[in-house]
Amino acid sequence: MLPVVAIVGRPNVGKSTLFNALTRTRDALVANIPGVTRDRQYGICQVGKNSCVLVDTGGLVSQAEGIDYLTARQVHQAIEEAGVVLFVVSARDGLTAADEEVAALLRRHGKEVILVANKIDGTEEDVVLADFASLGMGHASGVSAEHRRGLEALMSVVSEKLPLPEEDSEEEDDEVVRLAVLGRPNVGKSTLVNRLVGEERVMAFDLPGTTRDSISTPMERNGQRFELIDTAGVRRRSRVSDALEKFSVIKALQAMERAHVVLMMLDAREGLTDQDMTLLGHVLRQGKALVLALNKWDGMEEEDRQHVLDELDRRLVYMPWARVVRISALHGSGLNELMKAVIEAWTSASREFSSSELTRVVLKAFEAHQPPMSQGRTAKLRYAHAGGRRPPRIIIHGSRTDTVPESYRRYLENTIVRHFKLRGTPISIEFRSGENPFKGRKNVLTERQKAKRRRLKKFIKGKSRRR
Numbered sequence: 001m002l003p004v005v006a007i008v009g010r011p012n013v014g015k016s017t018l019f020n021a022l023t024r025t026r027d028a029l030v031a032n033i034p035g036v037t038r039d040r041q042y043g044i045c046q047v048g049k050n051s052c053v054l055v056d057t058g059g060l061v062s063q064a065e066g067i068d069y070l071t072a073r074q075v076h077q078a079i080e081e082a083g084v085v086l087f088v089v090s091a092r093d094g095l096t097a098a099d100e101e102v103a104a105l106l107r108r109h110g111k112e113v114i115l116v117a118n119k120i121d122g123t124e125e126d127v128v129l130a131d132f133a134s135l136g137m138g139h140a141s142g143v144s145a146e147h148r149r150g151l152e153a154l155m156s157v158v159s160e161k162l163p164l165p166e167e168d169s170e171e172e173d174d175e176v177v178r179l180a181v182l183g184r185p186n187v188g189k190s191t192l193v194n195r196l197v198g199e200e201r202v203m204a205f206d207l208p209g210t211t212r213d214s215i216s217t218p219m220e221r222n223g224q225r226f227e228l229i230d231t232a233g234v235r236r237r238s239r240v241s242d243a244l245e246k247f248s249v250i251k252a253l254q255a256m257e258r259a260h261v262v263l264m265m266l267d268a269r270e271g272l273t274d275q276d277m278t279l280l281g282h283v284l285r286q287g288k289a290l291v292l293a294l295n296k297w298d299g300m301e302e303e304d305r306q307h308v309l310d311e312l313d314r315r316l317v318y319m320p321w322a323r324v325v326r327i328s329a330l331h332g333s334g335l336n337e338l339m340k341a342v343i344e345a346w347t348s349a350s351r352e353f354s355s356s357e358l359t360r361v362v363l364k365a366f367e368a369h370q371p372p373m374s375q376g377r378t379a380k381l382r383y384a385h386a387g388g389r390r391p392p393r394i395i396i397h398g399s400r401t402d403t404v405p406e407s408y409r410r411y412l413e414n415t416i417v418r419h420f421k422l423r424g425t426p427i428s429i430e431f432r433s434g435e436n437p438f439k440g441r442k443n444v445l446t447e448r449q450k451a452k453r454r455r456l457k458k459f460i461k462g463k464s465r466r467r
Contacts, residue, residue, distance in 0.1 A: 002254045003162045004053045005045065006082035008075060008106070010098040011059025013090040014118040018145040019043065019056035022155070025285065042253055044286060048159045053253050055082065060102050079105075081250060084112045084161045087137060091117040091128045095135070103135045112161050115140040116154060121147060176218075177346045180229040180259035182252055182283075184275055187265045188295040192329035193217060193230045196339075221339055229255045256282060260390060261289040261346050261424070263338075268294040268326070271308050272315050280319070287391040289345040289425040290322045293338055297326040321417055323424045345424025351392060353420070355385040362396055365415040374403035392427045401431035 007015045023043035041056035057075045079085055087106060089099050106113050117129055120142040129140045141157055143150035181189045197219045217228040256262055262283050266276060283290050294308070316322060323341040327334035362384040371379050379400040387393040394416060409429055416427060445453070 002044075002051055002053050002250075002257050003084070004055060004082045004250055005084045005086060005158060005162075006055040006057060006078040007086045007088060008057055008079060008102065009059065009088035010096070010102055013059070013088045013093075014145050015059070015088050016041070016056055018086070018088060018116070018118060018143070019054060021145045021148055021151060023054055023285075025281075042250065044253065044257065044282065045155075047155050047162060050159070050162070051257060052158075052162060053250050055250075060098070060105070076105075079109050079111060082111060083163065084114065084158060085109075086116050086158075087113050088116045088118050089132060089140070091120045091123050091125075091142065094128065095131050099132075100135065103137060106137075113137050114154075114157055114161060117142045118145055120144050121149060176225045176227050177342065178227045178229065178258055178260045179263055179342060180252075180255040180261075181263045181265065182256065182279055183265035184267070184273065184279075187267045188329040189230055189265050192265065192293070192295070192327075192335075193228050195329055195332055195335065196221070196228065224343060229259060252279075253282060256286060256288060259288060260349065261291060261342050263291050263293055263342060265293045265295050265329075268297045268300060268305070268308055271311050277315065280316075284319060284426065287426055287428060289349040289391065290319070291338065291341045291345055291424055292316075292322055292324045293329075294324060294326045295329050298328040298331060298333065319426065320414075321422065321424065321426060341424060348420075348422040349390045349392065349425035351420065351422070352389065353386045353392070353394070355383070358384040358386065358394060358416075361416060361419045362394075362412065365412055369411065371404050371408040374400070377403075379404050387430060388428075391425050392422070393430065394427060395430045395432060397432050397434065399433055401433045404431055 007019055009015050019041060022045045025043055043054050043056075045052050045054040055078045057078045058072075060072055060075055085106060087102065089095070115132060115135065115137040117132060117140040120128065121144040125142050129142055132140045141150065141154045143154055145151070181193060183189050197217050217230065219226050219228060264276070264279065264283065266272060280290075292312075294312075297305070300308075312324060316324075323345060325334055325338045325341050327338050329335075362381055366381045377400060379398055381396055381398040381401070384394055384396045387395040396412070409431075413427055413429055416422070416429075
């Protein structure tokens with residue numbers, strides 16, 4: 001299960017900038033005024049070889065009233081959820097009374113705290129960090145979130161504080177498809193799981209939010225074993241009132257990280273909402289295989305159906321590989337096609353590629369359409385090989401690959417997907433510049449091979465003399 005790290009501090013110390021830098025997104029609103037962040041923001045952050053759920057919170061103010069009081073409640077809940085808290089202060093402003101109030105709050109919660117002095121650039125670092133020693137939170141990590149300075153050292157400290165990740169069974173990874181069922185409340189996730197396993201395993205009522213935890217259910221279909229992970233519906237944060245349901249958002253992200261394939265359920269009558277797009281963004285950033293299930297399809301007018309499909313095509317243009325299947329979880333229609341799509345996505349995500357075939361595909365695409373020139377020269381691609389799976393990771397070697405634009409990367413991705421007939425999974429391409437790593441390596445011949453070479457040379461010389 002993914003550990004949770006919360007970012008806490010007074011307003012305008014750069015918490016959201018730090019969140020965006022660590023998650024490598026722009027999900028959190030950033031402005032140089034206090035109070036921009038009201039709701040909590042969730043994202044996945046890489047900590048060494050492992051990951052964690054990062055929670056961005058609003059700024060804490062003393063004697064909070066009105067909307068500031070609601071923000072303070074959310075911060076308290078975030079601290080309760082977290083295993084580690086990043087306490088952010090401003091190196092430019094120095095220690096303030098508001099910082100001391102936040103420190104007192106964190107002491108009462110008794111959480112593992114890492115003090116982070118943001119906006120360290122342009123300051124006397126040693127002097128500034130010494131100023132925060134009176135907080136009693138240990139040595140402060142100096143960072144500049146805006147310029148990504150000090151983040152690697154900070155994450156090294158975080159990794160020491162986080163619990164060791166749970167080890168998954170390698171045999172289980174290859175035999176059991178872990179399928180996370182995600183979606184907004186009341187789109188029919190629990191009804192689908194119950195239909196697939198044939199029993200009332202999960203509460204299913206016509207009331208949003210009846211599933212409060214992630215529930216794992218084993219099942220077998222057509223000889224393939226699955227582990228279905230049904231999560232509580234992820235709704236808009238402003239509509240989530242209590243701590244239990246807030247925690248379900250983290251459960252959904254943790255389930256997504258555990259899964260091999262994400263089954264994203266949509267309400268066909270409502271179409272693709274902004275909250276659905278936010279969830280899809282998390283799926284895309286984690287590189288998970290994806291199948292979209294359009295539920296409640298039955299009973300819709302043909303005109304409405306076409307409008308929904310057109311809207312899906314328009315909004316999913318950046319992920320053309322995603323499978324879309326129309327179903328009715330209540331009546332059981334479309335479920336065979338749905339599970340075929342899930343297995344197809346899992347098979348594509350788990351596929352292994354030969355270096356020779358990958359190289360042929362990449363070089364053929366390169367010859368057909370070369371990347372644009374940069375400073376009078378163009379990148380050259382030499383060879384490719386696989387670098388991992390789930391999702392497939394392709395490493396392409398060449399020269400000047402740092403000049404390859406994002407549009408050309410997408411062109412190569414689409415070419416590889418079409419050639420290998422991959423469906424339901426994204427692929428990741430990594431460019432590396434430099435010489436062929438096999439260059440300069442000399443094959444050591446055996447005595448038998450040396451004797452054969454001498455005979456061959458002698459034969460060639462004799463043949464040339466006779467001419």
